[in-house]
Amino acid sequence: MFGKLMTIAKNLPDPGKAQDFVKKFNQVLGDDEKLRSQLELLISPACSCKQADVCVREIARKLANPKQPTNPFLEMVKFLLERIAPVHIDSEAISALVKLMNKSIEGTADDEEEGVSPDTAIRSGLELLKVLSFTHPTSFHSAETYESLLQCLRMEDDKVAEAAIQIFRNTGHKIETDLPQIRSTLIPILHQKAKRGTPHQAKQAVHCIHAIFTNKEVQLAQIFEPLSRSLNADVPEQLITPLVSLGHISMLAPDQFASPMKSVVANFIVKDLLMNDRSTGEKNGKLWSPDEEVSPEVLAKVQAIKLLVRWLLGMKNNQSKSANSTLRLLSAMLVSEGDLTEQKRISKSDMSRLRLAAGSAIMKLAQEPCYHEIITPEQFQLCALVINDECYQVRQIFAQKLHKALVKLLLPLEYMAIFALCAKDPVKERRAHARQCLLKNISIRREYIKQNPMATEKLLSLLPEYVVPYMIHLLAHDPDFTRSQDVDQLRDIKECLWFMLEVLMTKNENNSHAFMKKMAENIKLTRDAQSPDESKANEKLYTVCDVALCVINSKSALCNADSPKDPVLPMKFFTQPEKVISFP
Incomplete structure (x- = not known):
């Protein structure tokens, strides 16, 4: 308990004084059952803004001392309550936002008069709801809200559908028990997105299934099996989404999929995809190309490298020595400057993408202690040299990834x-x-x-x-x-x-x-x-x-x-x- 009190005090103005006040507040709560029940209601996910206002006033009234016009203890408690009380966002507010978005979807809103297109209004509304879904997940729990989100999932705008899946993932933990109708409609849509949606939708769909359904093993197997059987390196543009889904499935459910994934990795990912160059890259001498100009084959290879990393991060052990062989492969990719087959068929800009992917993959594996131990000094040095790459964008993106991981320790x-x-x-x-x-x-x-x-x-x-x-x-x-x-x-x-x-x-x-x-x-x-x-x-x-x-x-x-x-x-x-x- 003391540790928790210190953490609260650390986040208040003047942490030194706040420590004593937080201890005193804890003591008061222990002695006063009515006050404690008011605070319990205030922090309850079901507390509305109106209820919160009543609770804050009631707690402040109980702690006020008429003989003490300036009361630093009361000021600290008020500050703390203002930080935790739902001031603007509750179930009612989410419902109102959803209704506004529905009007844009139905075309009955005044979006044009506001100088905004309906598509922009829907996308902006969903982005706002997505942010709120991280901080107020329980406020979304209603059939009406989820019906509107299902409608968004069926829309052609990829970003709208992606945001809707993310909201289901963040808020849908009780759908299975409380809203069976929503569940039965949502499952086939998530399966479809995991198999044939955009890469971002596929990732969110897999994570959503894993987060909110109890029979996730069955659900994920129904996606994994057909995708792993239908991989075809001759059609690389159809590979990206399946590789994303398979990678995330094997990372989230390693006990179930690490073993079947091993044969996919050995026979398809390494032998068929990474060790072959089917197309010839453009020899324009450019070191970097925009995303839309990167060949489908190279995009598929980058996703294949990410899949290897996700598979290993799921397993979290090196008993099968798969990590050693993966690290050797990634090192070979860096030594060959991105041209693993050394047939000189790949363009300079595509080689840059693959060097970045290989260096980032080693860095990602180093974040898992069991793999950090087996990264040799030579492999570490190859990874480090990516920060001196001849391509500006490779240096830039690699440095950003390095900083992001270091700053989180x-x-x-x-x-x-x-x-x-x-x-x-x-x-x-x-x-x-x-x-x-x-x-x-x-x-x-x-x-x-x-x-x-x-x-x-x-x-x-x-x-x-x-x-x-x-x-x-x-x-x-x-x-x-x-x-x-x-x-x-x-x-x-x-x-x-x-x-x-x-x-x-x-x-x-x-x-x-x-x-x-x-x-x-x-x-x-x-x-x-x-x-x-x-x-x-x-x-x-x-x-x-x-x-x-x-x-x-x-x-x-x-x-x-x-x-x-x-x-x-x-x-x-x-x-x-x-x-x-x-x-x-």
Whole structure:
């Protein structure tokens, strides 16, 4: 209970005082049964706006003290109640919105007079309802509302149908028990969307079936079996939706579909689709094409790569060694620059799409601990180099995906080291974006450690300074760094190191400058675990350490203090330190 009270207090103005007030409010609720029942009604999903207004006034009246004109405790409670009470949105409001949208569908609304086409009005109305379905799901639960949404599902506008499915997915948990008529109409529509709808509709339809029906296994099997039997690589434009549905089905119900999916992956996805080039791409030299110009075959291959990842994320284990073979395939895709068959039939822009898909897939698998463990340093480096891709859009989209996963703490810390390579990006905006990403990620990690005392046990994966050894190792294996004595190459290495270290060294938190220096010095007592007996590889590693030490020494007078603790180096990248024998 104390933890919950602290979480509430943290989200109120002046969290220090709020802590005491929240504790007091909890005590009052424990003693006053009538007050407690008013609050229970207020937070109940069925509470209407009118009822909420009565509850808030009643609670405030009970806590008011006539002898105390200024009552900070009451002000805090009022603030809290205003945050949780339904002020505008309840079942009545949703019903009114749906009726307005129905008028647009029937053509009886005044949309044209408002300067809006009926199609735009319907689409905008549904988008608003979709947003509200995330925050007020129970307010949608009525036959009338769902009848209107079924009508939207039958419309030709793809975006309208997609939004309607999403609303069913978010709000339809009681349809099965309370509204059997809606259920029997909805199921065949969802099946049809999963088999022949747009890719977005297919994804939402599969997730909707999984979220709101108890017999989901039967439902999903009725979609999986016909789709898996009818896959045909010769008609790639008809492959996209089935691949999306199959991938999401195997991710949501791995116990049922992981095994049958294995033969689909081996015989069709890899052998038939990814390892063959059926069409010849346009040789116009362009590195990127708009979505509508990408060939159906390449779009199908991109979806095939996503399917592999979803299948593995569903299984969450590597007992069958499927993840190893998938990672080898993705690495081969990156080594061949996107032309896996190396027949030179594929266009430059299509190769860019496939490199992006392969790099993003490795990054997605790294978010699952059982797969992160088996990603080799070489595979990590191939993934990292996508951020230096020759195609601007590949660099841009990959950096956005990387940032999004890091900021949610979904990716291991070594993936933050990839941003150091952005120092070499020829476009100023990309370098500026990468710097902003680093600032945000570092502050989020530091804040997380402060807010979560238990996080100290996971410092190796959270403390931003621990990115330094990963960065040093990554830069030592940069393919552009070939000669340890080359001045231009060393200048590039220095730029990459400073790109990261500048952000890390803005503050000297807990003597962090000395800690980072100690890490670089300790690496020089180890060897490169990737190739421990290769003198050239170790020489490059030590050279990067020397450059890092130069940068740290030149930028901070505080780095010569004693390090607060002895850093731990990741064993995947460095051997055990060799003991230094000191003679008296």
